[in-house]
Amino acid sequence: MMELATRNRGAILILMLNIFLAFVGVGLVIPIMPTYMNVLGISGTVVGFLVAVFSLTQFLVAPYAGSWSDLYGRKWVIVIGMLIFAVSEFIFGLANDALLLFLSRMLGGVSVAFIMPAVMAYVIDITSEEERGTGMGWVNAAISTGFIIGPAIGGFLAEYGLRVPFFAAASAAAVAGVVSTILPESLDKSKRFDMMASQKKRTNQMAQLARSYRTPYFTGLVIILIISLGISQYETVLGLFVDHKYGYTPREIAWLIMIGSIIGAVAQLTLFGRLINWIGEKKLSAYCLLLIVVFMVVTLFSFRYWMMVTSVTLVFLAVDFVRPAISTYFSRIAGDDQGFVAGMNASYTSLGNIAGPLLAGALFDIQMNSPFLIGSLIMLAGFLLNLYWIRKERKEHRPVHQSNTKTKNYYDEGGRRAYNE
Numbered sequence: 001m002m003e004l005a006t007r008n009r010g011a012i013l014i015l016m017l018n019i020f021l022a023f024v025g026v027g028l029v030i031p032i033m034p035t036y037m038n039v040l041g042i043s044g045t046v047v048g049f050l051v052a053v054f055s056l057t058q059f060l061v062a063p064y065a066g067s068w069s070d071l072y073g074r075k076w077v078i079v080i081g082m083l084i085f086a087v088s089e090f091i092f093g094l095a096n097d098a099l100l101l102f103l104s105r106m107l108g109g110v111s112v113a114f115i116m117p118a119v120m121a122y123v124i125d126i127t128s129e130e131e132r133g134t135g136m137g138w139v140n141a142a143i144s145t146g147f148i149i150g151p152a153i154g155g156f157l158a159e160y161g162l163r164v165p166f167f168a169a170a171s172a173a174a175v176a177g178v179v180s181t182i183l184p185e186s187l188d189k190s191k192r193f194d195m196m197a198s199q200k201k202r203t204n205q206m207a208q209l210a211r212s213y214r215t216p217y218f219t220g221l222v223i224i225l226i227i228s229l230g231i232s233q234y235e236t237v238l239g240l241f242v243d244h245k246y247g248y249t250p251r252e253i254a255w256l257i258m259i260g261s262i263i264g265a266v267a268q269l270t271l272f273g274r275l276i277n278w279i280g281e282k283k284l285s286a287y288c289l290l291l292i293v294v295f296m297v298v299t300l301f302s303f304r305y306w307m308m309v310t311s312v313t314l315v316f317l318a319v320d321f322v323r324p325a326i327s328t329y330f331s332r333i334a335g336d337d338q339g340f341v342a343g344m345n346a347s348y349t350s351l352g353n354i355a356g357p358l359l360a361g362a363l364f365d366i367q368m369n370s371p372f373l374i375g376s377l378i379m380l381a382g383f384l385l386n387l388y389w390i391r392k393e394r395k396e397h398r399p400v401h402q403s404n405t406k407t408k409n410y411y412d413e414g415g416r417r418a419y420n421e
Contacts, residue, residue: 011126011183012135015119016142018082018176022115023143025089025108025169026054027150030235031253032158032165034243039162042098044240044368048361050098050105051236055353057109066117073185074122081114082177086170093166122183148261155254212344216333219389220326221348223285226382228352231319233360233375234296241299241368242308252305260313264320272321281329282390288322289383291315296376300369323349 037047069077088107095101119139127135157165212221242248242256275284295314302308330341363370 012123012138014176014180014183015078015122016138018078018115018180019119019139020142020146021082021169021173021176022085022112023146024150024153025085025173026112027147027257028154028157028165028169029092030151030239030257031155031250032162034239034248034253035158035162035250036101037240038243040096040098040101042101043361044237044364045361046098047240048236048357048359048364050101051232051357051361052354053102054105054109054112055232055350055357057106058113059109059347059350059354061110061113062117065114066121069118069121074118074125075180075183075185077114077118078122078183079177079180081111081118082173082180084114085111086173086177089166089170089173093163093170144265148258148265151254151257151261155249155251158250208344209347212348217330217341217344219385219392220330221344223289223382223385223389224323224326224345225348225352226378226385227289227319227322228349229356229359230292230296230352230375230378230382231315232353232356233363233371233378234299234315236357236360237364237368237371238299238312240364241372244368246303246308256305256309256312259309260316263313264316267317268320268324272324275321276325276328281325281332282386282393285322285325285329286383286386286390288318288325289379289386291318292322293376293379293383296372296379300372 033047033050036042037044065077065081084107088104088111091100091107092104095104123135123139153168154165157168212218238257239248239253242253248256279287292315295311295318299308299311299315302311327345330345359374360371363374
């Protein structure tokens, strides 16, 4: 483990720092955004667009950034991404109108699109098959930790000035970008020519989305879209709701988000595998969707802080289970389609993350309770679709032939014979 940490001038530690800072930047805006909304006099609709434009730019740029890291090397894509991130945070700190906020969030989406695929590819380049799980685990831990700690850092630093968190994040990102220049390039130049040849063979993202409805994964992908649509609504306006209705401070909002995120992450690490083995992926996702439906509504009636913490924590806990449950199911049935399914999973998630905030912001301006009510109805639709998905699988896996030798054939979701007994 130490050998992996110190290899290539401590490359994986630098990568973890970069991805950690990027997701701290994503998280620290959450408790501060309601105050920004009041100071700049912007509406909930504008806040929704600010959240959505980050996801939109990331969605559009990520395929190209990943290709550029294949063609030109990982190192400089990471360095450029960190410097763009520093600029985006600095602009957010300077912003006195919505236009600069939009520019900042767009650059933020571009920066994460640069950093994420290049960091993941770098880890793959420098690890063996045996080490890869450990390397990816460290990077994912840095992502989770950054997103959990980000709101706390934002809430704490905001007490020294509303713009201080963004200037601090910009400074840290700029330093990390400069430090990243000492990284050795992980992708050998000779391999880049092979990568360049393979670029022409790749199917573009939109063509894959169009093809996805004809695959056996489509029902699960629609559920992923519904989850992202519903939960991004909830997350977009949660801070605005508790600020406007109960007058929560940035620090109180930060603790609210952080407690729910930490409990969700710990439960995912300790309970997720056991629950999957006990009841299976689809049943777990159904129970979690029902839990989200109930506690999205309960959030509206959580007039005491401990009640709000409980409601938010249970929603976050369910989300931390339902997404990996469906992803685990996909990985189990995908076979040679692992790359396609992972890409579609990310694409459907991004589409929900774009549409959800737009809807939430507009609904918040109409009536502040409505995003939670509409969000719960969206998640209810996901729950009902999940039940259909379970029933569909039972029908497709029933015995379709029984001969005199008592042989039963079972079929998977693609219509192929899975096994017999």
